[in-house]
Amino acid sequence: MKSHFLLTLLLTISFSGCMKWEYGLEEEIEVTGNGLFITNEGNFQYGNASLSYYDPKTKKVENEVFYRANAMKLGDVAQSMTIHNDLGWIVVNNSHVIFAIDTQNFKERGRITGLTSPRYIHFLSDEKAYVTQLWDNRIFIVNPKKFQITGYIECPNMKASTGSTEQMVQYGKYVFVNCWSYQNKLLKIDTETDQVVDELIVGIQPTSLALDCHNKLWTLTDGGFEGSPYGYEEPALCRIDAETFQIEKKFKFKLKDMPSELQLNGKKDKLYWLNNDVWEMPVVSEELPSQPFLPYNGTIYYGLTINPKNGDVYVADAIDYQQPGMVYRYSSEKDFIDEFYVGIIPGAFCWK
Numbered sequence: 001m002k003s004h005f006l007l008t009l010l011l012t013i014s015f016s017g018c019m020k021w022e023y024g025l026e027e028e029i030e031v032t033g034n035g036l037f038i039t040n041e042g043n044f045q046y047g048n049a050s051l052s053y054y055d056p057k058t059k060k061v062e063n064e065v066f067y068r069a070n071a072m073k074l075g076d077v078a079q080s081m082t083i084h085n086d087l088g089w090i091v092v093n094n095s096h097v098i099f100a101i102d103t104q105n106f107k108e109r110g111r112i113t114g115l116t117s118p119r120y121i122h123f124l125s126d127e128k129a130y131v132t133q134l135w136d137n138r139i140f141i142v143n144p145k146k147f148q149i150t151g152y153i154e155c156p157n158m159k160a161s162t163g164s165t166e167q168m169v170q171y172g173k174y175v176f177v178n179c180w181s182y183q184n185k186l187l188k189i190d191t192e193t194d195q196v197v198d199e200l201i202v203g204i205q206p207t208s209l210a211l212d213c214h215n216k217l218w219t220l221t222d223g224g225f226e227g228s229p230y231g232y233e234e235p236a237l238c239r240i241d242a243e244t245f246q247i248e249k250k251f252k253f254k255l256k257d258m259p260s261e262l263q264l265n266g267k268k269d270k271l272y273w274l275n276n277d278v279w280e281m282p283v284v285s286e287e288l289p290s291q292p293f294l295p296y297n298g299t300i301y302y303g304l305t306i307n308p309k310n311g312d313v314y315v316a317d318a319i320d321y322q323q324p325g326m327v328y329r330y331s332s333e334k335d336f337i338d339e340f341y342v343g344i345i346p347g348a349f350c351w352k
Contacts, residue, residue, distance in 0.1 A: 027068040030105045033057065036305070036314065037088060037103075037350040038327060039078040040343025049078035049092060050343035051106070054327070056307065061340040063324075066090070066099070069106035074099070081350035084123045084144070088350065091118045091131075098131065100147070103352050110147040115140060122168035122175060124191055130168060134181060137163035141194060153194050155179070155187060167209040169217065171242040178206040178219050182230045186219060188245055198245055202238045204231050208262030212283045213269050215242045220262045220273060223255070235259050237273075237288070251288050265332075266308030274301045278315055294330060303327075305349035312337065316346035 035055045042049035051066040051074055066074045075095030082089045087109055090099045098112040098121060116136040123129045123144065130153070131140040137158040141151040155165060164181035170191075177187040186206065188198040203221035210218045217240040224232045237251040237259065253259055259275040264283075271281045277292030278301065294315065302325070303316030311332030318325050325346040329338040 026071040028105070029062065029065055029069050031055065031062070032104070034309075035352045036307075037081050037352060038303075038316070038342045038346050039081050039090060039348045039350070040325065041077050041079070041345040041347045042074075043321070043344060044077055044094060047073055047076045047095075048344055049074045049076060049095075051078065051081075051090065052342040052346070053106070054340060054342075056312070056329075059338050059340070061342065063342060065106045066101065066108075069101075070108050072108075078347070079118065080120050080348045082121050082123070083350060083352060084129075085126065088352075089121050089144075091121055093117055093119065093134065098142075100144070112142055112144075112147050112149065114149055119165070120167050122170065124170075124175075130175060130189075132165035132168065132177060134164050135162075136160055139165050139177070139189070151194065153189060153196065156196055156199065158183070166207075169209055169211040171211060171215060171217075174242075176209065176211075176217055176242070178202075178209040180205050180207055182228075184221075184230075186217070186240070186245075200240065200245055200247070202240075202247065203236050203250075204233050206238075207260050208273070210262050210264050210271070211242060211268070212264060212271075213267060214283065216240065216248070216283065217242050218262060218264075218271060218283070220259045222258055222260060223253075237262075237271075239283075249286070253288075261302075261304040263304050263306050265306045265311050272304060272306055272313065274304055274315075276301070278304065278313065294334060302345065303347045303349060305351070308351060314349060316342070316349075318345050318347075321345055 038052040040050045052063045054061045075092040077093040079091045079093040087100045088103045096115045100110045117134040119132045121131050137155045137160045139153040143150050162182045164183050166178045166180045175189045186200045190197045204224040205222045206219040208220045219238050221236045223235040235253040239249045261274045263272045276296040278294035280293035300318040302318035305314045313330045315328045324341045
């Protein structure tokens with residue numbers, strides 16, 4: 001859930017209810033080789049999140065693979081997915097659960113429950129991972145082997161009612177976290193002590209986080225929204241030195257811009273993001289690009305990923321937030337390659 005519209009909706013509806021999973025008949029599905037998972041958020045409190053899988057080589061897409069393989073709906077709001085040790089870890093935000101699935105046949109291999117409102121999972125080892133949360137001032141520590149919560153990291157100067165931790169990247173023994181909803185900072189966590197050891201104010205609502213080939217952290221701030229009690233300012237793209245944890249440069253956008261979905265290519269030397277159009281910028285650039293990589297086509301660009309092997313650009317289109325979304329595939333030279341339907345509100349990607 002990334003738009004201002006969805007954030008407002010979330011804050012007006014109670015998130016304390018329990019999700020009931022729907023069951024059906026299992027189907028045998030199996031894939032080989034490398035492919036792309038698409039987590040489709042679905043509509044908040046409708047329980048219609050889903051998982052799609054796309055094979056770039058054959059251009060074949062399989063939709064509802066979690067439901068078909070497990071005879072069970074994925075749940076309410078699929079937020080993100082990460083692959084570790086051949087298991088795909090699907091974070092389902094409003095169902096308070098993380099599913100672990102076999103990446104070949106999509107069968108469930110376990111789940112972590114008891115979470116508040118999970119957003120992302122980051123693996124430190126086979127037996128330790130961090131899980132960020134919305135509406136919680138803690139980052140959960142989990143044991144992936146046992147599918148258990150083992151502890152918490154308290155986030156300083158953050159209340160449970162407005163707590164927000166999001167994406168994570170690691171540099172040495174430190175994990176950096178951006179704090180999005182009604183927050184304005186990055187956190188620096190010592191993974192040996194599981195303590196927040198520093199924080200950096202970057203601007204209102206940092207939405208994304210990435211680490212480039214020069215060990216520079218990049219984050220996009222969306223600037224909040226007009227009428228927000230937390231404030232409203234120009235969005236920005238910040239370059240931060242991971243070693244010193246200091247801002248080196250801040251690239252300002254216009255006040256009504258809404259940049260999001262910051263991504264890196266496979267070499268980690270080019271940045272991509274959404275701001276109506278799709279934008280591309282070398283990490284060594286000292287100014288924002290003047291022309292988009294792909295122009296806005298009158299619809300809702302909602303998700304973005306870059307194939308780490310060949311640089312192909314995939315853009316998710318939410319269309320109207322109600323019907324199945326679309327994913328467009330372009331080459332690194334902007335040539336159109338393919339398009340395919342997925343689930344409702346395709347929001348995040350994971351490369352296998």
